[in-house]
Amino acid sequence: MLTTPHGTVPTPVFLPVGSQGTVKTLTPDELKLLGVGMILANTYHLYLRPGVETISKLGGLHRFMSWDGPILTDSGGFQVFSLGHLRRISDEGALFRSHVDGSEHFLTPELAIEVQEQLGADIIMVLDECPPYGDSMESIRRAMERSHLWAERCQRRHKRKGQALFGIVHGGTFAELRRHSADFLTSLDLPGYAIGGLSLGEPKELMHDMLDETVPLLSEDKPRYLMGVGSPEDLVECVSCGVDMFDSALPTRLGRNGAVFTRHRRYNIGNARFKTKKGPIDPDCDCYTCRNFSAAYIHHLFKAQELLAYRLATIHNVRFIMRLMEQIRCSILDGTFSTFREDFIQNYQPTDAGIRVEQKKKWLNARQGKHPQNEVIY
Amino acid sequence: MLTTPHGTVPTPVFLPVGSQGTVKTLTPDELKLLGVGMILANTYHLYLRPGVETISKLGGLHRFMSWDGPILTDSGGFQVFSLGHLRRISDEGALFRSHVDGSEHFLTPELAIEVQEQLGADIIMVLDECPPYGDSMESIRRAMERSHLWAERCQRRHKRKGQALFGIVHGGTFAELRRHSADFLTSLDLPGYAIGGLSLGEPKELMHDMLDETVPLLSEDKPRYLMGVGSPEDLVECVSCGVDMFDSALPTRLGRNGAVFTRHRRYNIGNARFKTKKGPIDPDCDCYTCRNFSAAYIHHLFKAQELLAYRLATIHNVRFIMRLMEQIRCSILDGTFSTFREDFIQNYQPTDAGIRVEQKKKWLNARQGKHPQNEVIY
Numbered sequence: 001m002l003t004t005p006h007g008t009v010p011t012p013v014f015l016p017v018g019s020q021g022t023v024k025t026l027t028p029d030e031l032k033l034l035g036v037g038m039i040l041a042n043t044y045h046l047y048l049r050p051g052v053e054t055i056s057k058l059g060g061l062h063r064f065m066s067w068d069g070p071i072l073t074d075s076g077g078f079q080v081f082s083l084g085h086l087r088r089i090s091d092e093g094a095l096f097r098s099h100v101d102g103s104e105h106f107l108t109p110e111l112a113i114e115v116q117e118q119l120g121a122d123i124i125m126v127l128d129e130c131p132p133y134g135d136s137m138e139s140i141r142r143a144m145e146r147s148h149l150w151a152e153r154c155q156r157r158h159k160r161k162g163q164a165l166f167g168i169v170h171g172g173t174f175a176e177l178r179r180h181s182a183d184f185l186t187s188l189d190l191p192g193y194a195i196g197g198l199s200l201g202e203p204k205e206l207m208h209d210m211l212d213e214t215v216p217l218l219s220e221d222k223p224r225y226l227m228g229v230g231s232p233e234d235l236v237e238c239v240s241c242g243v244d245m246f247d248s249a250l251p252t253r254l255g256r257n258g259a260v261f262t263r264h265r266r267y268n269i270g271n272a273r274f275k276t277k278k279g280p281i282d283p284d285c286d287c288y289t290c291r292n293f294s295a296a297y298i299h300h301l302f303k304a305q306e307l308l309a310y311r312l313a314t315i316h317n318v319r320f321i322m323r324l325m326e327q328i329r330c331s332i333l334d335g336t337f338s339t340f341r342e343d344f345i346q347n348y349q350p351t352d353a354g355i356r357v358e359q360k361k362k363w364l365n366a367r368q369g370k371h372p373q374n375e376v377i378y
Numbered sequence: 379m380l381t382t383p384h385g386t387v388p389t390p391v392f393l394p395v396g397s398q399g400t401v402k403t404l405t406p407d408e409l410k411l412l413g414v415g416m417i418l419a420n421t422y423h424l425y426l427r428p429g430v431e432t433i434s435k436l437g438g439l440h441r442f443m444s445w446d447g448p449i450l451t452d453s454g455g456f457q458v459f460s461l462g463h464l465r466r467i468s469d470e471g472a473l474f475r476s477h478v479d480g481s482e483h484f485l486t487p488e489l490a491i492e493v494q495e496q497l498g499a500d501i502i503m504v505l506d507e508c509p510p511y512g513d514s515m516e517s518i519r520r521a522m523e524r525s526h527l528w529a530e531r532c533q534r535r536h537k538r539k540g541q542a543l544f545g546i547v548h549g550g551t552f553a554e555l556r557r558h559s560a561d562f563l564t565s566l567d568l569p570g571y572a573i574g575g576l577s578l579g580e581p582k583e584l585m586h587d588m589l590d591e592t593v594p595l596l597s598e599d600k601p602r603y604l605m606g607v608g609s610p611e612d613l614v615e616c617v618s619c620g621v622d623m624f625d626s627a628l629p630t631r632l633g634r635n636g637a638v639f640t641r642h643r644r645y646n647i648g649n650a651r652f653k654t655k656k657g658p659i660d661p662d663c664d665c666y667t668c669r670n671f672s673a674a675y676i677h678h679l680f681k682a683q684e685l686l687a688y689r690l691a692t693i694h695n696v697r698f699i700m701r702l703m704e705q706i707r708c709s710i711l712d713g714t715f716s717t718f719r720e721d722f723i724q725n726y727q728p729t730d731a732g733i734r735v736e737q738k739k740k741w742l743n744a745r746q747g748k749h750p751q752n753e754v755i756y
Contacts, residue, residue, distance in 0.1 A: 020678075020679075020682045020684055021675070021678065022679060022686045024684065024685055024686065025685045025689070026686070027666070027670075027689075027690075029666075029670075045682075049678070049681060050674070050677075050678040054653065054654055054674065054678075057656075058654070058656060058672055058675070064672070064674075064678075065675065066670045066675070275428070275432065276432055278435075278436060278437075288405070288407075292405075292406070292407075292444045293444055294436055294442070296436055296442075297399070297436070297442055297444070299428075300399065300427070300428040300432075301399075301400060303427060303428070304398045306398055306400050306402065307402055307403045307688055307689070308400045308404070308405065310685055311403070311405075311685070
């Protein structure tokens with residue numbers, strides 16, 4: 001159980017992403033009904049728009065978005081490197097241009113903490129440098145050292161009570177660096193640790209190797225959080241590596257693009273096979289979408305580009321992931337997780353191509369400083 | 379009270395528009411919570427996509443869209459003249475090109491009825507020719523005569539039980555034609571009558587004059603339905619002319635464009651004055667949006683082009699209109715409607731400019747055969 005000032009959530013837990021203070025298409029009431037316990041919001045987005053002062057004046061992020069459950073904010077680091085136009089980076093901080101209006105901003109560890117204190121999330125993250133997968137070991141090492149320096153400065157600056165500051169282990173796909181990073185960060189005795197810099201296009205095996213190297217070095221008593229992972233097969237696998245928390249925009253973004261999860265595989269609802277399908281997307285699903293609408297209706301809404309399409313597919317995908325996490329938790333509690341895992345992997349046909357495309361896109365964007373949101377419908 | 383096979387609704391009633399089998403952004407559950415009793419769906423849109431056979435195979439329109447309340451479908455006439463690319467019209471029917479894929483279709487009164495029987499709405503409409511405002515009296519007269527001919531053919535063809543076929547009074551802004559049309563149609567003894575060809579850009583006074591000419595000629599015992607009207611001030615005024623039913627995409631479309639109703643006037647939520655407004659859009663409103671979110675949050679969602687923006691503004695506007703209709707009905711029941719009306723008109727500042735722009739656009743589109751949906755955000 002992960003206890004925060006805004007409630008306790010059972011782990012392993014998946015956090016849907018609400019970058020701009022909204023999990024796209026959904027209301028807070030719906031999130032609750034879907035079984036969502038905790039969400040992630042992006043400091044980078046909210047800092048640029050509507051601005052931290054505005055949110056602070058309106059009573060903080062919880063009140064602003066009318067979500068009374070736990071919130072985690074990231075530090076803005078990843079977005080500065082992937083979405084923003086990074087101009088210059090030094091030990092002092094990162095100079096970047098806003099993707100909203102082109103204005104220049106200088107993000108330091110101290111500013112990242114101040115902003116996150118003002119937003120008032122339950123869990124906040126240290127500022128980190130996020131190099132793309134594929135960089136040289138030396139380059140990854142330098143970024144890691146800088147992230148360590150920044151982690152210390154974040155810890156020093158952080159004052160707000162009732163807010164947990166998490167560290168982020170880096171080191172890319174180099175076991176030696178991962179071990180070093182885990183050692184260094186645990187020495188800071190922070191209340192939780194994330195594993196950053198993974199799921200950036202590296203082969204799945206490498207990701208699992210890195211988790212196997214890193215997770216055992218992080219205390220079992222503190223949350224271990226793998227950032228940016230959210231495909232069903234990855235969730236099951238990474239829980240088996242000992243991860244307690246996940247976040248990813250994947251389930252919601254895929255939904256808006258018409259890709260819907262079922263227990264056996266992912267489908268594209270726009271496919272002609274669904275044009276006259278009377279049954280729901282997934283007969284085993286208990287979500288509002290599956291209980292009320294045929295796959296043919298959802299297919300129609302996507303073809304007609306109706307806004308309800310994006311919402312109903314998001315509802316389904318979020319609920320699918322929430323149920324998956326529930327099943328994982330139950331199987332852990334009754335000691336059958338390894339059977340559950342085997343069973344799941346055997347029956348689930350991962351859409352490798354699709355996932356790889358997503359990851360590659362992420363990585364390419366990180367490399368090119370492109371805004372990935374420009375490439376999806378919504 | 380208007381009784382249909384799918385339930386009884388109190389009148390005067392406003393029908394939100396669900397052109398493509400969805401009231402944009404909203405689920406059927408939400409419509410119920412907002413107090414919506416009956417909705418309108420467009421035969422033209424559904425005939426072209428997903429096609430009537432598909433809907434019929436899936437159990438009809440109610441089941442397809444999972445709405446178990448009353449539905450009214452229009453005949454497709456108005457859309458053929460305004461959205462479609464009309465190719466040729468004769469007494470036989472109208473040849474048009476689909477705005478979806480450019481395919482050619484020949485819409486006859488008989489086909490309009492067959493399609494509506496297959497969709498299975500509770501109330502269906504006769505096929506009519508819809509000339510734009512500004513046409514000569516002779517041209518309006520010819521269209522009216524053709525619509526009368528088509529009304530007879532529709533009545534002859536209509537067989538499905540439990541479905542009421544409504545006639546549509548035409549005659550543009552010519553009192554003599556309106557009287558003639560009302561006389562002719564009432565002689566067919568249909569179960570309800572609509573007033574078509576108004577709210578197309580003509581001055582408000584002309585619209586009221588035409589209602590004053592037409593409504594008294596239509597039986598008080600049968601529903602009198604003014605098509606395409608939905609601004610708050612028009613609803614109040616036209617109820618005083620004796621209208622029982624209304625439909626319009628205005629409240630939902632305005633919402634998606636950030637224009638929100640309050641008891642005193644319409645606001646554009648994107649306006650800078652809302653950037654930090656702590657209170658709701660309308661402190662008197664009981665909708666989900668106003669009970670849970672500050673105007674500043676809605677403003678932020680619109681600026682960030684978040685899908686939730688369109689949904690929350692739609693919820694507010696539909697609820698506003700539903701409450702207005704409730705207030706109208708209550709005041710009629712307790713004999714205070716004329717006071718309510720005076721009070722409303724005195725305190726409401728109609729956004730004439732905006733409404734006129736909307737109406738003018740409608741009319742220009744009708745003239746030019748343009749698809750108005752191309753001109754709005756969603």
